[in-house]
Amino acid sequence: MKIIFIMGWRNLWRNKRRSLVVISSISLGIFVMIFAMGFMNGFNVQMVENTIKTSLGHIAIHRKGFQDDMKLDYNFKITDTILQSLNDEEILAYAPRVKIHGMIRSSEASGGIMIVGIDPEKEKNISSIYDYTSKGDGSRFLTNEDEEAVLISSSLAKKLDLMLGDKTVLMFQDKNKEIIGVGMRIVGFFTSPIDSFDKFIVFTPIKLLQNITGLGENISEITIVVKNSRKINNIKQKLLTEINDADLEILSWKDMAPFLVSAVNLFDKMMYIFFMIIFITVIFSVANTLIMAIMERFHEIGVMKSIGTKPKRIFSLIMFEAFNLGIVGLASGIILGVIFIQILGIIGIDFSFYMESMRSWGSGSIIYPAVKTMDIVVATVIVIITTIIAALYPAVKAARIKPLDALHYV
Amino acid sequence: MSIIKIENLKKTYDSNGIAVNALRGINLKIENGEFSAIAGPSGSGKTTLLNIIGGLDKPTSGTISLSGEIINDYNPTKLSDLRLNKIGFIFQAYNLIPVLNAIENVEYVLLLQGIGSSERTKRASNILKEVGLEKEMNRKPAKLSGGQQQRVAVARAIVSEPEIVLADEPTANLDQDTGSALLDLMHELNKKKGITFLFSTHDVMVMDRSERLVYLRDGIIAEDKTK
Structure with a gap:
């Protein structure tokens, strides 16, 4: 077979310019595909990570019903069993939260919000709210010692025309369904990558909220962050077994944010439409090149057949030439694409000019593309299959050339 | 036993709706070891006859x-099997595979026969030495002269040791001296190895050197002369 390989390879370079154009088009197709996949991977990962880091965590423990109707009625006490279960080497950190729907009022405006009571020290280990909080100019994160203090986002402050140190009124129902209004002083501003989060969430110390609402030691949820995000389902199952409380529900971030899972799936599906367009182009360019190459070598193929070359060997030769085109294009496209993605993965792509739209998706303004091994495998398989499909017609056509017709063809 | 035996062979083909009788009843036997030529003017049917003998038509x-x-x-x-194993072809325009060098071109036939790599290389290089191309083995056709x-x-x-070699106007593209040297080579191979050669030609030199001349005219054998 060595000679067939030699012929296949050398035939590829008989018309260098034409082969290079086809290889470049395959390479460009792969490059664009890897870039698009890398960008979408980065976008999806950041969108999910930001949601996990700002609000959901990897796993949460709630009273049953809380996820559907976030009312204060659905509270629970952290029992010794729960604490023992959370003392697991796979769990990185956990923190309690109290969540209440309410309103925030300033002298200028008011709006519906969710008030989240947090343990400021524990919260630092499970979310990025501390990192998102401005430090300086008097803005700071909450402390356990704070009384009647609230942390709000810069965008909400702007909407309500509130300044640092201003007092605002938070209104909500207590445990007994009584409406309570509490004046709280703004101690800091935060800015997260998620626009909807910023406009809807304010933070206060958990102790304050527990006292005012009459919850005592009870809480709305425990948010958990695990060491290895691939083990979320295993850890969730382990907690369910160990805690074994019919009144509690233990949910992963996917359970809590199905819209996020749907969005990631939708973006992945959109990629396939994009890939189809690229590979239809590849099919036609490879098929066109091979048909031209066969027409040019019509006489030569006739000679090969007249000296005893069987049709299946001619078929194999053309398929091998197509395979070479595909492999060279694939390899160069992958190398270029991976290098490009690696560089962009470090420096990121800045979408600040498109900031508001990016924030509405929760991805952040700088996307760090990331290529996955499976993406490369998918690209490789698709190109090989596409090339084979593209080469079938020209190869069959070549295999069917009648030697006598070809010998007379000049 | 004759290598080739042809009985009452006729060939009619269609040319723009007109039936053309290229061969009108050929009877011919070619014996083992012959060095023969089929000659005749253009349109006499010699190439058609050679193509039919070669299994191309x-x-x-x-x-x-x-x-x-x-x-x-x-x-x-x-x-295909017949052409590969029993017939060797020589064409007027050489028709070598341009991307393969001289030895690879010769090896190609052996590859089709399923002969192993080392055996192929050995046999191909020996044959090329016999035809005087020891130094040109690694040159591609474009780097070789017509001869x-x-x-x-x-x-x-001849590398596949066929029963007969069919040569269609083998000297037509060569000058007198080169053509003569090529005929010497083929004659030597005929004598030394007993290879049967059958030419289709209108080159007088080939006719003169052939030991038997079958002369076609209008699709029938006009003369069959053994020297």
């Missing part, structure tokens, strides 16, 4: 047998 009627086996009804695969290319074609035709 099919007769309209009559029979043709190679080594006692009638090949009229062979399917394309069987004809050298035709020698490679001769080597390719």
